[in-house]
Amino acid sequence: MAGKITFTMIKPDAVKNGHIGAILADINQAGFKILAMKYTKLSAEKAGEFYEVHKERPFYGELVDFMSSGPIVAAVLEKENAVEDFRKLIGATNPAEAEEGTIRAKFATSIGENAVHGADSDDNAEREASFHFAQTEIYR
Numbered sequence: 211m212a213g214k215i216t217f218t219m220i221k222p223d224a225v226k227n228g229h230i231g232a233i234l235a236d237i238n239q240a241g242f243k244i245l246a247m248k249y250t251k252l253s254a255e256k257a258g259e260f261y262e263v264h265k266e267r268p269f270y271g272e273l274v275d276f277m278s279s280g281p282i283v284a285a286v287l288e289k290e291n292a293v294e295d296f297r298k299l300i301g302a303t304n305p306a307e308a309e310e311g312t313i314r315a316k317f318a319t320s321i322g323e324n325a326v327h328g329a330d331s332d333d334n335a336e337r338e339a340s341f342h343f344a345q346t347e348i349y350r
């Protein structure tokens with residue numbers, strides 16, 4: 211059964227460019243409920259740990275530098291079929307390939323600086339939520 215929880219970050223480019231409000235409005239409009247939310251900044255170490263699965267990829271260093279370059283908004287979201295529906299809402303990794311109307315099509319800068327993160331599985335959503343929040347901070 212598809213889970214009800216996903217994890218997202220509004221990335222440093224979107225924060226810097228003043229898109230927090232518009233992105234949260236799209237998230238609400240799409241029917242997601244916010245269970246936890248935090249305005250914070252990742253250290254390079256934390257960003258590296260979060261994206262550890264991409265350690266061997268050529269863009270890993272760039273990704274870690276970017277994700278620790280400025281503040282982010284981290285949030286846990288609830289909806290039926292949360293992971294899949296949120297990935298649809300944000301669009302393809304490369305904004306040039308993201309469907310019109312998706313968050314990345316509207317707000318991303320480039321494939322590396324692509325405005326938002328969305329968990330890619332139920333297990334990763336729980337793992338990523340726990341990475342950023344204590345269970346007592348997630349209001350399920």
Ligand code: DAT
Nearest residue numbers: 264269273302303321322323324327328330
């Ligand atoms: P997604 O964020 O859509 O799940 P991913 O998990 O494949 O994409 O990659 C994680 C992040 O790494 C992605 O949001 C941006 C960066 N990235 C991915 N592919 C890249 C590339 N070819 N060049 C630069 N950055 C890339």
Ligand code: MG
Nearest residue numbers: 327328329330
């Ligand atoms: Mg991913």
